[in-house]
Every structure is written in C-alpha cells, then in structure tokens.
Amino acid sequence: MSATIGIRPTKSFLMEIKRRIGYIERGTEFLKLKRDHLAKELTASIEVLKGRRSLLLENLKVAYRAVTASYISLGPTEVRSQVSSIKTGLELEVLPRSVMGVRYPFIKVAKEPQIAGELDITLSEAAEKVLAILDDIIQLAEFEARAERIADELGKTNRKVNALENTIIPSYRQVIKFIEDKLDEESLEELVRMKLIGGTLGRQRE
Amino acid sequence: MSPDLSYVVVRSHALMADLLTPEQIRTLAEQESLDGFVERLANTPYGRISIEAEGEISIALEKVFYQKFIERMMAIVDLAPKNIGDFLQSYYYLRFEVVNLKRIVRGKFSGLPTTQIVESLIPMTPYSVESYEDLASTETYDDTVRRLKRTPYESLIDSLELSEKYDAIWPVEIVLNHLYASAVFKSLEPLPQRDRTLVRRIVQAEADVENFLVAAKQRGARERTHNPEEMFPATYGIGLDILRETIEVDDIRLVIRKLDWPYIEILAPLYTGDVALIRSRLRQHICSVARRGRAANDFGFNVVMAYLVFSEIEKDNLVGIGWGITQGITSEDILKYLAIPHFE
Numbered sequence: 001m002s003a004t005i006g007i008r009p010t011k012s013f014l015m016e017i018k019r020r021i022g023y024i025e026r027g028t029e030f031l032k033l034k035r036d037h038l039a040k041e042l043t044a045s046i047e048v049l050k051g052r053r054s055l056l057l058e059n060l061k062v063a064y065r066a067v068t069a070s071y072i073s074l075g076p077t078e079v080r081s082q083v084s085s086i087k088t089g090l091e092l093e094v095l096p097r098s099v100m101g102v103r104y105p106f107i108k109v110a111k112e113p114q115i116a117g118e119l120d121i122t123l124s125e126a127a128e129k130v131l132a133i134l135d136d137i138i139q140l141a142e143f144e145a146r147a148e149r150i151a152d153e154l155g156k157t158n159r160k161v162n163a164l165e166n167t168i169i170p171s172y173r174q175v176i177k178f179i180e181d182k183l184d185e186e187s188l189e190e191l192v193r194m195k196l197i198g199g200t201l202g203r204q205r206e
Numbered sequence: 207m208s209p210d211l212s213y214v215v216v217r218s219h220a221l222m223a224d225l226l227t228p229e230q231i232r233t234l235a236e237q238e239s240l241d242g243f244v245e246r247l248a249n250t251p252y253g254r255i256s257i258e259a260e261g262e263i264s265i266a267l268e269k270v271f272y273q274k275f276i277e278r279m280m281a282i283v284d285l286a287p288k289n290i291g292d293f294l295q296s297y298y299y300l301r302f303e304v305v306n307l308k309r310i311v312r313g314k315f316s317g318l319p320t321t322q323i324v325e326s327l328i329p330m331t332p333y334s335v336e337s338y339e340d341l342a343s344t345e346t347y348d349d350t351v352r353r354l355k356r357t358p359y360e361s362l363i364d365s366l367e368l369s370e371k372y373d374a375i376w377p378v379e380i381v382l383n384h385l386y387a388s389a390v391f392k393s394l395e396p397l398p399q400r401d402r403t404l405v406r407r408i409v410q411a412e413a414d415v416e417n418f419l420v421a422a423k424q425r426g427a428r429e430r431t432h433n434p435e436e437m438f439p440a441t442y443g444i445g446l447d448i449l450r451e452t453i454e455v456d457d458i459r460l461v462i463r464k465l466d467w468p469y470i471e472i473l474a475p476l477y478t479g480d481v482a483l484i485r486s487r488l489r490q491h492i493c494s495v496a497r498r499g500r501a502a503n504d505f506g507f508n509v510v511m512a513y514l515v516f517s518e519i520e521k522d523n524l525v526g527i528g529w530g531i532t533q534g535i536t537s538e539d540i541l542k543y544l545a546i547p548h549f550e
Contacts, residue, residue, distance in 0.1 A: 065539070066482070068530070068533070068535055068539060069480070069481075069482030069483070069542075069543050070482055071526075071529050071530075071533075072482070072526035072529065072530060072535075072540060072543040072544070073482040073485045073486065073526070073543050074485075075268055075522070075525045075526070075529070076262070076264045076265055076268060076525075076529050077265055077268055077309075077326050078305070078309075080265075080326065081308070081309040081312050081313070081326050082312065084312055084313060084316050084318055084322075085312035085313075085315055085316050085375060086316070087315075087316055087373075118312075118374060118375060118376065120419075121419045121420070121422060121423040121481050122481045122482045122484075122485065124423055125479065125481050
C-alpha cells in the first residue's frame with residue numbers, strides 16, 4: 001500500500017515504471033546467473049579446500065613435531081639465537097586477483113629464507129620441513145581467502161536477488177497495477193462523461 | 207685421597223639426593239599447565255621458583271634453571287681441591303661462555319639490537335672475557351670478533367676471513383667449538399690419570415657427534431663445497447676420513463654402520479630423519495658413562511663429575527619440559543626427547 005503513496009497515475013509514468021521493471025527483471029536474471037556461478041565456484045572451492053587441508057594438516061604435523069623436537073632438544077633461547085642468524089628471511093608479495101568481480105589476494109614468494117649454513121642440523125631439518133610445505137600453506141591461505149570472499153559475495157548477491165524478487169519487483173507490480181486501475185477508472189469515467197454529454201447534446205438537438 | 211677431595215665427594219653423594227628422580231621428571235612432564243608444573247616443582251628441592259613477569263615464560267624458566275645449575279656447580283667448585291675446581295670451572299664456565307659468545311656473534315651477524323642479544327645470554331659472570339655487554343654493543347660483527355684480541359679466543363680473528371668468504375658464521379662457531387674442546391683437554395692435565403678418562407669419554411663423544419652432525423648437514427649443501435679440513439680443525443673418535451665420506455656418500459647408513467659403539471647407536475635416528483633424538487641419545491650415553499664412572503670409583507672425582515653431569519641433564523630436561531608445557535605439547539612428545547638419568 002505504501003508503494004502507491006504519492007504516485008502520479010499517468011500514462012507516461014506507467015511507461016517509465018514498466019521500462020524500469022524491465023531493467024530490474026533483466027538485472028535480477030543476471031544476478032541469479034552470478035549467484036549460481038558463485039555457488040558453483042564455492043562448492044568446487046570447498047571440495048578442493050577440504051582435500052588440500054587434510055593433506056597439509058598431515059605435513060604440518062610432521063613439520064610441527066620437528067620444530068617441537070628442536071625446541072626441546074636445544075632450548076628456546078638457543079633456537080631463537082640460531083634463527084636470528086638467518087640474514088635473508090621470507091619475503092612475500094600480495095597481489096590482487098578477481099573471479100566474477102570478486103577480488104582476492106594472490107600471494108607470491110618473492111624471496112625464500114637461506115637456512116643452509118647457519119642452523120644446527122636439528123633446526124635445519126625442521127626448517128626444511130616447514131619450507132617444503134610453505135608453498136602449500138600459502139596456496140591454502142590464498143584459497144581460503146578466495147572461498148571466504150566468494151561466500152561473502154554469494155551472500156550479498158543472494159540478499160540482492162531476494163530483495164528484488166520479494167520486495168522491489170512486487171512493489172513495482174503493485175504500482176503498475178495501481179496506475180493501470182486508476183487509468184482504467186479514469187477512462188471509464190471519461191466514457192461515462194462523454195456518453196452523458198453526448199446524450200445531453202442529442203436531447204438538445206431534438 | 208686428599209681431605210678436600212673426600213669432603214667434596216661426600217658432599218656430592220649427599221647432593222645427589224637433591225636430584226629429581228625419573229618419576230618426578232615424568233610427573234613434571236605430565237602437568238597440563240604451567241601453574242601445575244611450578245606447584246609440583248615447589249615440592250622438590252628446587253622449591254617455589256619465581257619467574258620474571260616480563261617477557262616469555264619459557265625463556266624466563268630457562269634462565270631460572272640455568273641459574274640453579276650454576277649455583278649447584280659453584281657450590282661444588284668452592285669446596286673442591288684447586289685442580290678439580292679449576293677443571294670444573296673451565297669445563298662448565300667455558301662451555302657456557304662459548305654458548306654466550308656464539309649468541310653474541312650470531313646477534314651481531316644478523317644485526318640484532320644489543321638489548322636483545324644481552325637478553326639471550328646465559329645469566330653468568332664472564333669467565334675469560336671482560337664483559338658480554340661490551341662485546342654485544344660493538345658496531346659490527348667484525349668488531350665483536352676483533353675485540354676478543356688478547357683473550358683466549360684470539361684465534362677467532364683468523365676465522366673472520368673464512369667467515370667473510372662464505373658470508374656465514376659457521377667458521378667462527380667451529381673455531382669456538384675447537385677452542386672449548388682443546389681448553390677442556392688442557393685443563394684435564396692437572397687431574398690424576400684415572401680421573402681424566404671419564405671427562406675424555408664425555409668430551410670426545412660430544413665433539414664426535416657434533417662433528418658428524420655438521421658433516422651430515424653438509425650432505426644437502428654440496429654446491430658450497432666447504433673444505434672438510436676447514437670445517438673440522440680437530441677430530442677425535444670419528445676421524446676426518448669418515449667425516450669426508452659422510453659428506454660425499456649417497457646413503458649415510460653405510461657410514462654409520464661402519465662406526466663403533468656408541469656412535470652406531472647414538473646416530474641411528476639419522477636413518478629415520480628424527481635428528482633431535484640424536485642429542486637425547488647422546489645425553490643418555492653421557493649419563494651412562496657418568497654412572498659407570500661412578501660405579502668404578504665411588505669415592506673419587508668420578509662422583510663429583512657424575513653429580514654435575516646428572517645436574518646438567520636435569521637442567522636441560524626441565525628447560526624442555528617448561529617449554530613443552532607452555533606450548534601445550536603432550537607429555538609423550540616431551541618425554542621422547544628427554545634423557546632421564548637413572549642415577550641411584
């Protein structure tokens with residue numbers, strides 16, 4: 001009811017509203033297509049994520065066990081001291097990428113740490129195990145961020161489609177119906193008025 | 207046996223009762239929280255320990271256990287006859303000083319702030335250098351090493367060339383290891399022949415295993431091809447030929463199988479890649495050497511040495527347990543890498 005308050009029940013406005021609803025319906029169709037595509041992307045990403053995560057967890061456990069063993073064997077201060085002697089640390093570059101207009105970070109390893117030479121063999125073995133899965137960790141983080149952003153965008157698109165389908169389009173239809181009814185009413189009134197005038201003029205002629 | 211020695215031997219026997227039993231160590235490792243660990247430790251001769259509120263708890267705990275060990279060692283040094291006292295000082299103080307010098311050198315090499323370097327040091331008074339703070343506050347890594355001129359570590363200056371050549375600090379660390387081992391063997395000279403055997407066995411095993419591990423590590427970095435003579439200025443039970451073969455051979459098991467006992471047993475974890483277990487096995491071996499030495503002569507220097515060996519291993523165990531508990535590591539994982547001495 002509120003959608004019809006202040007509406008001008010004119011033919012030109014009706015045509016304008018009909019044009020607008022045409023755009024909105026086409027836009028809704030596009031959004032539905034985007035939603036379906038994002039949903040497909042998300043389902044596929046989750047499947048890949050599950051597989052990669054379980055594989056990485058196993059390797060992470062092995063690497064974490066090696067790091068733990070180094071700490072227990074050498075003591076925390078010695079581990080820190082040895083690690084501090086590594087001159088070239090890990091350097092990452094974060095670049096933007098996009099899928100269906102959804103931006104997500106793409107991480108590139110710019111420089112790998114040079115662990116050879118300065119670390120005790122216990123720590124060096126642990127560091128190698130961590131370095132071996134570094135690419136997997138980065139890829140997984142990237143994939144998680146991608147899936148998270150796709151899910152976020154999917155939620156937004158879904159809310160937009162629902163709002164358009166359930167609120168905006170029905171309210172426009174209501175307005176169209178209101179204007180059409182008004183115009184029909186007006187044309188009927190006009191017809192009755194014309195007939196009355198016609199009848200009066202006919203009687204005067206007689 | 208001199209009256210001084212007999213007193214310190216009796217005292218060491220008595221102090222042995224203050225060491226934690228294997229059961230107590232296991233109970234401490236099984237604690238799920240740091241509060242539980244401190245509470246359990248309060249019921250041992252360590253009493254209630256106070257930890258610095260600032261900084262990381264595991265690092266603060268490590269400092270506490272180092273201080274406790276140094277106190278125990280000093281209590282023995284104060285009572286011991288001069289020759290034994292001198293030896294113990296150079297054995298332990300020199301070892302800790304070498305660790306501190308390595309930490310200073312590493313810190314300077316990577317450009318750490320002086321405060322951070324000083325915080326990482328073992329809490330002790332300098333032994334052969336004037337001040338650790340002075341060394342840590344020099345401008346460059348090069349200056350730090352050069353400041354060791356006119357100290358027993360003077361020969362480190364020669365290793366700077368090699369260090370510069372490889373842009374690494376391992377040449378300095380290797381010379382420090384060598385200096386330590388030579389100083390310990392030299393300080394053994396005033397001791398009677400029968401007392402030297404135990405220390406020789408311990409120091410040799412430590413040096414041999416460290417050399418072997420350095421050689422094993424080089425296997426993965428053949429492109430840099432360091433000269434084995436430069437890397438191993440001193441070898442003991444495991445000779446230079448074996449170390450060279452270790453670097454060159456494809457299957458390290460072939461070299462380990464050729465080694466004598468105890469190395470064949472200590473180095474066996476290299477087969478599975480669990481390298482941390484090697485140090486735990488080395489500590490266990492040192493424990494058994496000390497235990498056998500004490501069994502062979504229960505009224506002499508061996509008892510003093512055994513007490514200090516067990517004390518030091520206890521310190522390492524407590525540091526490992528403290529760190530493990532703060533990180534939420536399971537007791538099985540902690541105990542796997544500890545060497546629990548059976549000293550009764």
